[in-house]
Amino acid sequence: MAELCMRCGFCNAACPTSSLPSAYLESRTSRGRAVFFRGLLSGRPPEDPLAEEVAADMEYCMSCGRCMNACPLEIPIPLLVGAYREARAREKGRSAAERLLRGYDALDRFAGAVPKLYNAAAGSVRGTIAKALGFREDLELPRASDRRPRIRGWRDGDVLLLVDTYTWAHEPGAPEAVWRLLIAMGLRPEVLGPLDHGMVLLDLGYISRLREEGAELVERLSRAARGRKIVVVSPASYYMLRRIYPILLGDGARRLSADVLDVYELVLERCRGRGDGGRNGARITYHESCLSRSNSQGDRIRKALGMAGYPAEGTLTRCCGLGGAWGLRRNGARISDELVRKFLEEAAAIPDGSVVASESEACRFQLRRLLPRAEVIYPADLLRRALEDGSLDCSGRSGSAAIPPSAGKTGT
Numbered sequence: 001m002a003e004l005c006m007r008c009g010f011c012n013a014a015c016p017t018s019s020l021p022s023a024y025l026e027s028r029t030s031r032g033r034a035v036f037f038r039g040l041l042s043g044r045p046p047e048d049p050l051a052e053e054v055a056a057d058m059e060y061c062m063s064c065g066r067c068m069n070a071c072p073l074e075i076p077i078p079l080l081v082g083a084y085r086e087a088r089a090r091e092k093g094r095s096a097a098e099r100l101l102r103g104y105d106a107l108d109r110f111a112g113a114v115p116k117l118y119n120a121a122a123g124s125v126r127g128t129i130a131k132a133l134g135f136r137e138d139l140e141l142p143r144a145s146d147r148r149p150r151i152r153g154w155r156d157g158d159v160l161l162l163v164d165t166y167t168w169a170h171e172p173g174a175p176e177a178v179w180r181l182l183i184a185m186g187l188r189p190e191v192l193g194p195l196d197h198g199m200v201l202l203d204l205g206y207i208s209r210l211r212e213e214g215a216e217l218v219e220r221l222s223r224a225a226r227g228r229k230i231v232v233v234s235p236a237s238y239y240m241l242r243r244i245y246p247i248l249l250g251d252g253a254r255r256l257s258a259d260v261l262d263v264y265e266l267v268l269e270r271c272r273g274r275g276d277g278g279r280n281g282a283r284i285t286y287h288e289s290c291l292s293r294s295n296s297q298g299d300r301i302r303k304a305l306g307m308a309g310y311p312a313e314g315t316l317t318r319c320c321g322l323g324g325a326w327g328l329r330r331n332g333a334r335i336s337d338e339l340v341r342k343f344l345e346e347a348a349a350i351p352d353g354s355v356v357a358s359e360s361e362a363c364r365f366q367l368r369r370l371l372p373r374a375e376v377i378y379p380a381d382l383l384r385r386a387l388e389d390g391s392l393d394c395s396g397r398s399g400s401a402a403i404p405p406s407a408g409k410t411g412t
């Protein structure tokens with residue numbers, strides 16, 4: 001796929017890091033990465049493709065996939081970069097941080113099982129210890145919640161609700177909000193999870209492992225779904241199941257991807273608003289996370305919020321700088337800080353007390369730190385509030401258990 005690159009540069013315009021001042025070299029941009037891989041395949045590779053400076057330029061990629069969405073050929077730069085990272089790790093080894101993060105799914109399960117112990121351990125990884133491990137020195141890890149999602153599943157329900165390990169342990173309110181919306185639509189969700197979507201493995205470049213674990217996940221979901229739709233809580237699940245696994249794993253994953261959707265599609269199809277937008281008086285700003293943009297979710301999230309009486313008065317389009325686990329590592333820290341400065345310039349116009357809605361759990365964690373005077377919330381949680389105060393009604397067409405075909409792009 002890399003050989004198809006025609007150097008048009010559309011990917012650069014979409015990439016969150018390619019417009020940074022420090023990305024003035026072509027090799028630090030999205031197109032530069034595609035051209036690099038094309039060069040490798042054409043028999044004109046650079047002298048040492050695994051050299052330190054090449055790897056440092058490759059750090060400008062956080063695997064978000066915004067480039068794929070903009071590319072006319074959908075060239076999967078995140079997978080190419082992941083394969084590069086894996087190849088380099090075979091030769092040069094990995095930092096302790098990367099090896100630790102490789103087990104993030106187990107860490108999230110641990111966080112869910114014994115949150116107090118996890119929080120104490122996570123809080124102690126900072127300063128010189130963090131630096132020595134390969135994390136950023138001022139590392140702060142998300143805290144685990146002391147409760148689990150209060151959701152109940154139905155065996156052989158109308159629809160599957162896929163909960164990822166991260167939100168299960170850290171943000172139980174997110175799956176609860178989606179579950180509540182499905183119930184209000186008259187659907188009986190069967191709960192799947194907590195399950196790992198594999199996004200961090202992609203970013204770290206554990207591609208062989210991702211191939212194995214992704215295949216297991218796809219097989220398990222395909223067996224469970226039996227033609228039913230799968231509603232995801234996290235945009236990372238959506239991204240992996242609809243965009244990445246179809247490319248990495250082929251036909252089975254491609255078939256499954258057509259059954260994956262987010263709750264906003266269903267809200268727009270099955271619910272209606274009371275029509276007096278903004279009745280709660282809250283000023284809503286929508287932060288379009290990199291993954292939401294890759295997934296083309298932004299428009300329907302904004303539409304659903306507007307319908308529920310929460311029209312977004314503004315949109316924060318700049319990357320918050322975290323990029324999931326990418327922004328926690330020492331080698332991405334300088335680029336992450338540069339993104340944060342740009343983000344804060346854009347966010348300066350947000351008045352105190354605003355409500356900022358963002359679909360990505362990593363962004364919400366980062367936004368709470370960067371915008372301490374704002375309320376940062378999962379958009380589906382605002383829809384849940386709208387259900388409770390009566391500004392959203394999902395009961396109209398709730399008699400049918402049929403779920404509409406999914407909208408948006410799937411992997412090709």
Ligand code: SF4
Pocket residue numbers: 004005006007008009010011012030031034070071072073074075
């Ligand atoms: S948008 Fe696609 S084809 Fe164009 S330069 Fe980027 S990777 Fe190459």
Ligand code: SF4
Pocket residue numbers: 014015016017018029030033060061062063064065066067068077078
């Ligand atoms: S995956 Fe994201 S960071 Fe990497 S090249 Fe594409 S848009 Fe840029």
